[in-house]
Amino acid sequence: MRRRLWAVGLFLATGLMFSLCAYAAEPIVIGVPTSTGFVEGKEGLAIVEMAVAEINAKGGVKVGAEKRMFKVEAIDIRDAAPGVPVPEALMGIEKLILEKKPTVLLIGPFRSEALLAAMDILTKYKVPLLGTIAMTPATEGKVKQEPDKYKYVFRTCLNAIYLVKNLVGTMSHINKEFGFNKVYIMHQDVAWARATADGMVKNYFQKAGWTVVGQESYPTGAADFSSALMKARSAGAQVILPIFDMPQSGTLVKQWKAMKVPALMAGFISPLAGPGAWKTFDKKIGGAINCNFELGSAIASPKVPQSVAFLKAYQKKMGKPMEAGHGPAPTYESVYILKEAIERAGSLEPDALVAEIKKTDRSGVMGRIKFDEGNQAVFGMDPKEAAVASVFQWNDKGERVTVFPESIADAKIMLPAGLKSAK
Amino acid sequence: MLLGTIIYAVINSVILILMSIGFNLTFGISGISNFAYGSLYIFAAFTTYMLLQLVGLPYPVAALVSIALTAVIGALMYRFILMRVRGQVLSEVIATFGIGLAILEFFRYLGFVGVEYALPVFIDDSFMIGEVYVDAQRIIIVAASVVLVGLLWVFVHYTSLGLAFRGIAQDERTALTFGMDSDWIATLSVSLGAALAAVAATVIIPLGTISVSQGYDVLINALAVSIIGGLGSTGGVIVASLLVGFAQRFTDTYIGSHWTMIVSLAAILIVLVIKPSGIYGKQKELEERI
């Protein structure tokens, strides 16, 4: 019994202690709940620290009169790992809020359902979140319905809707260039990917007179894509639209190349996003087209100098190039959005802060950032107008050439061997 | 289409065989079910990667070294942990499971995540077989596993150590009276199993990338195949792998990729209901005795 009471006392004490030292914290605390066990989370956290270092180096943030430093408090909520229950993630966020008393949260959950569930917690504790991973439009829906309840939830990264828009753009571009109109869709069997795939079919392929020769969804962890590729081949698909963010999807690329499927691989495959892919897939990815969700996430464009600088800075700090095609840029931006908002608001009072964040209008790494009434960063086709994604193609020299949107494109799409333009 | 499916079904089955044969062999010999199997697979993969990238060894060497290392790990695992709980199934299961968990999650914690972790294919080429292209790597896998199974068969049937293995497998007590050191045999069995996991990793991983979560998948596959085929029976593994492998590919092609998992689950449940000890189950006596 002694021991049991002890244990009780002990963990009461720790609880107390935590909260005390949280109170004592002078600097402005940025909470970073994410899944550090995954590339997007790992690099995201590194980038928050990078941005914070930059800002602190320049003397910190001006809150009213006084200058204050940023301080990063990260927590691993593991929600990206398939085996982890949502409550686990929620508890992580709640713990971070209660013990580190952050002014704002960055990055946030990976899984849509986790983000949706987290919204109520954020409202409860009045902590703004600048999310940069989860992509479900459902959150904006909730924000629009009950603005003053859910006003704390922002998203600076691409959402599923904009992803569709970009892919649509790419597809129509391809269609214009080569007159292709037979597509085979392969996507991971998770909410956002499925939504994107269906969105593509409904909003574009059907309208634009494409024929969807096949659609295949793969459970996370699938490792053999031969049958779909065979189907694509025999159905004479000219374009394969993959939508994957699981590491195993690398296999798909290799198999696509190995099976010499005469079709353009254009979509999103997370392992293809970064420069490392060339080595990873031992040079077998030439011709693949990939859509990095935000400009600056592992891909830069000379037309937006900030993005180039950003990648350089990262390379310099980490000693290796960025790999995540989703998250980094908006994460970096979010820190600055926050800084500016705080300085405009002149206080850390949540509601005032939120109001200022909403007023954001800055042009940075991913172009120009403004929030719509759903607190979603507006994405467009021109970095001067809005934030942009970047669609690039791997050429056979192992370079990534931006091909879309036109505003930042460096070259035209080139076709893989064995595929003739339909024009 | 059909031919292509069959070809890839064969490949898929062979991959399953490679993934599960080591696990099954260990159990067949020493009755130890090594739940750390999947993590040994991943361990081998990362070791190879590191030897390749950091030390800069040529692939074959790196592969061999990591296979050897994994085998050693297996042996140590038995000597320092399993040996102390030998014979208590509960403890064996939990201990190996714990080890596996620790290894896998430790890799994740160390930040071995992301797509840069991959192994190169042996030969970067692919050939037209019938109607589909098959890449050299997959052909190598098939060849490798055929050779492997062959070697194992010879080893078990014609070498004295192999015979000793069979002796232990059939009747430990008697074997002991003939002066076999069962601990020694068990050590070998575990490390042999580990080595086989490593072999599987070094030939299969080049198909894609290394990811920690694969560790669990491999274990699950090994278990599924073993349960269907019958624990400890190599013949069972082969038959079960073919069964599951074909079932998966064909459902993939003709029904839908996401049904593949259901097929395997169904297979397991059906086998358990019809013949609980699996197709070639050696555990039959247990059934009768109870």
Added chain:
Amino acid sequence: MSEAPLLEVKGLSKSFGGVQAVNGISFTLNKGSLLGIIGPNGSGKTTTVNLISGFVKATSGKVIFKGRDITNMPPYKVVRLGIARTFQMVKPFYQLPAFKNMIIPLYSPRVRALAGGKYGDRNAVALDLLEEVGFERDNQVAYKAASVLPQGYLKRLELAKAISLQPDIMILDELFSGLSLAEVASIVPIIEKLLLEGKTIIMIEHRLKELFRIANRVIVLNFGEKIADGAAKDVMESDEVKKAYLGAEE
């Protein structure tokens, strides 16, 4: 030809793989008799018992008990019908005290049925039963953990477990093996008492001397076949038996 035999075994056979462990054994057993089954090692004695008590499935043949076919019935059903057995290798629950070892058989449906639903304190019953088989109450031996009991007591415990099931037939598998003469001598009366109570008993034994004192009929097995059946002394006269015992080599 008074009444139908209590137990009837017809052409019982069992082969493990190629080995014919038991080959077409038949015999009948009347109520109240004590049948001894003897034979050299590996002659199929224990297998026969396992076949009767359902622990091993028969390849062919029939076991009929009280006119009811119990061939290949699962052991627990056989016991419920009234055939209880002991094992050659006693495996008590070592960490439990002796009398707690009795609880499980006392918990069995058969006992509860015989007790007609209402049931007293099993511990008390257990202690009584153990006293019957020679766990003297005064020296508290019944409270000792099974792990510290000498072989003699473990065998007694095994016997008590069988008795507690109040069976019609008791099969005692090498009850005497590993016991000293004295111990055997002290157990024999218990068995005689059981006989007087009208129990039917099958004993597998190597200790022929002791067996012949109580057995009124003996079956001799060799290589899974019945080579002799009859009163103890006649059986030992048959030269086939002599051959089996003395010259089992050729």
Added chain:
Amino acid sequence: MKKRKERIDRGIKVRSEDIFALSSWRELLYFAAPRVIPVAAFILLPLVLGDYWQRVLLSVAVFALLAISWDILSQSGMISLGQALFFGMGAYCSGVLNHYFGISPFLTIPLAAVVGGGICTLLLLPVLRLRGVYFSMVTLIIPLMLERVIEATKIFGGTEGISGLGVLPSKWLEMYILIAAMIAALFGFRRMMTADYGLVLTGIKDNDRSVMNAGINIYWFKIQALFIASAVGAFAGAMMTHVYRFVGMPVFALDYSILPIAAVMVGGPGSFAGAVLGSFILVPLSEALRALGGLRIVFYGVFLVVFVVGMPEGIFHFIARKYSQFERWTEVDK
């Protein structure tokens, strides 16, 4: 010295032979203390704890229940590696009942316990025929595969799961229902396993042959044990579902399988108190260790190994001994 020896003897008697325990108020005290104190602790804790640590206590209770259910199985000779199966089954049953049939949580939770338990038992029925490691393997596989099945068939909300489920009127009710359930399970099953019924179950584990030979149908008993255990787990799952108003594939997560086992191993198997104590140590610990992220899971793994190999008895027995000795000293002083 002699006196001390006497005390030890009696201590051991008090611990082991409950028959003799009720003979004097002192022994009664021995029994009362370790039962009353934790109960009191669990009843009072929520009142003193902050919002967040209340949540933690909640999951302590949940994992304690899962651990208890694991311990029931292991004491009956079945080693489960898939407590998540029970948990998830309960979670989905209550979730579905509540969402599709609009039944109130007060009904769905008990229903889920029974139905979920039943389904799990049916699923595992074939394996009971086999000894050894089969049970572990199948229990490990089935939940992970069920995830895939739900993912594929998109039933019950597929990957998104079902959210916005009904909740119990107040968080205090949630808290105390769980705590009450845990305490009830703890003492109830302790009693059960020491009674003749439990003796049979442990008998099956130690030597099924001789249990069969007592005319007892061991399948039937194994089935009962399995049902009891899975019902307990399902109950935990159902509670959690309504606490978080959400049920989805993650309820079959490996976490729910690992943590309970780790808890039992740390606390000590064979005495449900160990299971409770284990989760009472591990869950808060893992919360405190959250900063370490994934490393926590590594710790669980290590815990499993260390305790299985080094201290198979678990902490509980150790503490229990210390406790009884200490208690006797104070008595002498009185």
